[in-house]
Amino acid sequence: MKEKPLSSLCTPALVVDVDKVKRNALRMIERCGSRRCIVVSTLAEACFYADHGFDDILYAYSLPLDKVERCADLSERLDLFQILLDHPHALDELKKRPLRDGRLWHVWLKLDCGNGRAGVLHSQPEAISLAQAIVGTKGVELTGVYVHCGNSYNCRGVEQIQAVAQETTDLTLQFMEKLKASGITCKSSIGSTPSCSHPVKDMGKLSEVHPGNYGFYDVQQSVIGSCTLEEVAVKVLTRVIGHCPHRNQLLIDCGWCGLSLDGAGKLPTGYAVIEGHPDLKLLSMTQEHGRVEPISGPLDYSKFPLGSLLTLIPYHSCATAVMHPVYHVHSEGRLLGKWIPTRGW
Amino acid sequence: MKEKPLSSLCTPALVVDVDKVKRNALRMIERCGSRRCIVVSTLAEACFYADHGFDDILYAYSLPLDKVERCADLSERLDLFQILLDHPHALDELKKRPLRDGRLWHVWLKLDCGNGRAGVLHSQPEAISLAQAIVGTKGVELTGVYVHCGNSYNCRGVEQIQAVAQETTDLTLQFMEKLKASGITCKSSIGSTPSCSHPVKDMGKLSEVHPGNYGFYDVQQSVIGSCTLEEVAVKVLTRVIGHCPHRNQLLIDCGWCGLSLDGAGKLPTGYAVIEGHPDLKLLSMTQEHGRVEPISGPLDYSKFPLGSLLTLIPYHSCATAVMHPVYHVHSEGRLLGKWIPTRGW
Numbered sequence: 001m002k003e004k005p006l007s008s009l010c011t012p013a014l015v016v017d018v019d020k021v022k023r024n025a026l027r028m029i030e031r032c033g034s035r036r037c038i039v040v041s042t043l044a045e046a047c048f049y050a051d052h053g054f055d056d057i058l059y060a061y062s063l064p065l066d067k068v069e070r071c072a073d074l075s076e077r078l079d080l081f082q083i084l085l086d087h088p089h090a091l092d093e094l095k096k097r098p099l100r101d102g103r104l105w106h107v108w109l110k111l112d113c114g115n116g117r118a119g120v121l122h123s124q125p126e127a128i129s130l131a132q133a134i135v136g137t138k139g140v141e142l143t144g145v146y147v148h149c150g151n152s153y154n155c156r157g158v159e160q161i162q163a164v165a166q167e168t169t170d171l172t173l174q175f176m177e178k179l180k181a182s183g184i185t186c187k188s189s190i191g192s193t194p195s196c197s198h199p200v201k202d203m204g205k206l207s208e209v210h211p212g213n214y215g216f217y218d219v220q221q222s223v224i225g226s227c228t229l230e231e232v233a234v235k236v237l238t239r240v241i242g243h244c245p246h247r248n249q250l251l252i253d254c255g256w257c258g259l260s261l262d263g264a265g266k267l268p269t270g271y272a273v274i275e276g277h278p279d280l281k282l283l284s285m286t287q288e289h290g291r292v293e294p295i296s297g298p299l300d301y302s303k304f305p306l307g308s309l310l311t312l313i314p315y316h317s318c319a320t321a322v323m324h325p326v327y328h329v330h331s332e333g334r335l336l337g338k339w340i341p342t343r344g345w
Numbered sequence: 346m347k348e349k350p351l352s353s354l355c356t357p358a359l360v361v362d363v364d365k366v367k368r369n370a371l372r373m374i375e376r377c378g379s380r381r382c383i384v385v386s387t388l389a390e391a392c393f394y395a396d397h398g399f400d401d402i403l404y405a406y407s408l409p410l411d412k413v414e415r416c417a418d419l420s421e422r423l424d425l426f427q428i429l430l431d432h433p434h435a436l437d438e439l440k441k442r443p444l445r446d447g448r449l450w451h452v453w454l455k456l457d458c459g460n461g462r463a464g465v466l467h468s469q470p471e472a473i474s475l476a477q478a479i480v481g482t483k484g485v486e487l488t489g490v491y492v493h494c495g496n497s498y499n500c501r502g503v504e505q506i507q508a509v510a511q512e513t514t515d516l517t518l519q520f521m522e523k524l525k526a527s528g529i530t531c532k533s534s535i536g537s538t539p540s541c542s543h544p545v546k547d548m549g550k551l552s553e554v555h556p557g558n559y560g561f562y563d564v565q566q567s568v569i570g571s572c573t574l575e576e577v578a579v580k581v582l583t584r585v586i587g588h589c590p591h592r593n594q595l596l597i598d599c600g601w602c603g604l605s606l607d608g609a610g611k612l613p614t615g616y617a618v619i620e621g622h623p624d625l626k627l628l629s630m631t632q633e634h635g636r637v638e639p640i641s642g643p644l645d646y647s648k649f650p651l652g653s654l655l656t657l658i659p660y661h662s663c664a665t666a667v668m669h670p671v672y673h674v675h676s677e678g679r680l681l682g683k684w685i686p687t688r689g690w
Contacts, residue, residue, distance in 0.1 A: 009411075010409075010411050010412060010415075010690060011409070011411060011690070012690060041632060041633050042633065043355075061586075061633060062586055062587055062596075064355075064356070064584060064586050064598050064652075065584070065586075065651055065652030066354075066355050066356060066584055066652060067355055070355075086587060087587065087588060087651055089650065089651045089652075090651060116592060117596070117631060117634055117636070118586075118587050118596055118634060121591050124591070150631070239409060239410070239411055241406075241407055241409050241410075241463075242407055242431060242432065242463050243432060246466050246469065247461060251407075251462070251463055253409050253690075256605075256607065256664060257667055258690075260601075260606070261605070261606045261607050261609075261664075262601065262606050264606075264609065286462060286495070287386060287663055287664070288386050288387065288406060289462055289463060291462070305434065306410055306432055306434045306435060307409075307410030307411060307434075318632055319601060319606075319632070322602055322668070323667070324689070325688045325689045326689065343670045344669070344670045344671065345355060345356070345357060345598075345603075
């Protein structure tokens with residue numbers, strides 16, 4: 001069967017350039033090496049990968065107490081199901097649910113080295129005492145120390161990214177030394193899309209890294225400096241569905257059901273970059289409509305007849321991909337098939 | 346089987362209070378009457394309802410040229426499949442696709458009476474000439490004139506809502522008079538959640554109204570004045586998953602994968618209202634985390650142990666509901682079942 005072109009898709013449609021994904025993945029392997037395991041952020045994803053042959057899965061999310069039993073199931077089923085923990089109460093829950101057949105809970109201590117989200121703060125004595133408590137708990141193994149340097153998202157350019165990567169690595173290695181001084185050895189890791197896209201040499205001293213959204217990338221990562229705009233592998237196809245000459249605007253069939261709102265106020269071109277049209281701005285979106293206008297001057301409507309295709313490069317591909325029940329995969333514009341993402345929790 | 350309580354759900358979870366939905370629907374019927382038809386904003390929804398017994402469906406979205414064939418299929422299959430149109434090129438596409446068995450395309454002219462999104466502007470001569478062109482096209486029927494007064498979303502309070510409702514009704518009725526003067530009669534309609542929640546008397550002169558998101562409502566509608574906060578029927582359950590005393594914050598398991606970002610900057614309580622905790626603010630969200638802090642003063646962590654449930658009232662229920670692959674339906678906190686929403690386009 002002859003593969004259909006992208007233009008055969010009804011819009012809005014999320015399209016994935018599989019060649020770019022492969023190139024991005026190869027480049028990450030060259031930079032950081034590879035392992036057969038996978039890191040997920042929801043249990044739904046963990047179950048999906050477990051059902052499809054992965055037996056080494058890290059659920060990189062501080063153990064939610066409503067999901068202990070589901071985590072226990074995966075721990076008893078897989079070679080190596082690993083969880084995160086940053087609070088002694090969560091450890092108490094593990095004690096209450098010993099695993100069958102003498103299996104161990106594989107626990108990473110989640111450490112906050114300046115990101116300001118989850119994790120026990122690296123500088124607080126509670127961090128060491130929690131590590132000690134994990135080590136001292138029967139049926140639980142301290143697998144490693146996990147740090148997410150999401151603060152690298154505030155960076156602009158390689159130099160700033162590498163400064164955050166270096167600082168996070170230093171703090172993590174210092175923490176590992178403190179652990180060692182109290183007789184504890186385990187793995188260490190940091191991760192984020194920017195820091196793993198431009199790793200510093202000292203990251204080689206860590207056990208592993210978790211490189212984030214390197215497969216798809218997006219406009220945000222290009223602004224940070226993790227990638228070029230050409231490396232972004234996921235886009236949203238949209239069509240012109242209205243002309244509004246009285247407002248110097250056109251309407252497209254992509255609103256916030258097809259593109260995340262989280263580019264708001266971040267780009268001169270609005271909520272996305274419109275490929276090939278740096279002079280256009282995606283000004284606003286409602287549920288199923290986007291308003292597009294020129295950054296300056298009058299719109300030439302003859303260039304954008306009703307039904308014509310535009311390609312949006314998303315500001316944040318994670319947030320946009322989650323809006324789509326189907327990913328349309330293509331190679332050089334020829335459709336190869338569909339990916340159905342795993343959603344929910 | 347004994348129905349389980351809401352607290353048995355893993356979080357984040359979208360929960361629908363079916364009693365409130367019924368009460369909201371009854372109140373709308375009392376205000377505006379009822380018809381057996383339904384209005385949808387995607388063809389995926391149209392197909393869902395067509396597959397489940399609806400034979401009078403209005404696809405309230407200016408005809409997208411990539412979906413003409415799918416619209417033709419529904420037009421040939423249902424008693425009354427109705428579409429919207431606001432551009433002569435879209436009419437040309439209908440001419441190219443006559444329906445089988447002498448069926449007619451049922452077309453509403455989409456008119457813009459100040460909303461500033463889709464539709465031909467009411468004051469422009471093109472509006473009348475497009476209506477005439479529709480009437481003059483073989484195989485096409487001008488069913489009515491459709492106006493969405495989404496500009497009522499800028500209102501605060503009943504008086505402002507009713508001013509927009511009155512103005513939209515007046516402009517629509519004036520347009521109907523102009524049509525009549527050129528020998529054209531057809532239905533008329535306006536719609537939006539605020540205007541139909543507080544209809545003005547003259548709306549009784551219209552053929553029908555399209556009342557929007559009256560079933561679920563949300564914080565936005567309560568701020569506009571369409572409803573009270575108590576009438577909001579859809580909420581997001583979330584759990585505390587982290588304590589961050591060094592930042593005076595706690596973390597919840599709901600990020601922008603479970604709650605829309607479009608409440609940004611709109612509420613003193615952040616991205617949502619946290620039910621029963623007017624002193625708390627949902628400050629920020631990442632993919633699977635929310636940061637909550639007190640509006641003022643120190644956080645009393647003893648009130649929010651790890652795993653404790655919080656209930657988020659969403660700023661915009663349409664935008665939040667679309668994030669969830671399952672709606673959990675309950676009556677007085679006892680779970681009755683699941684609704685699986687139709688997604689995509």
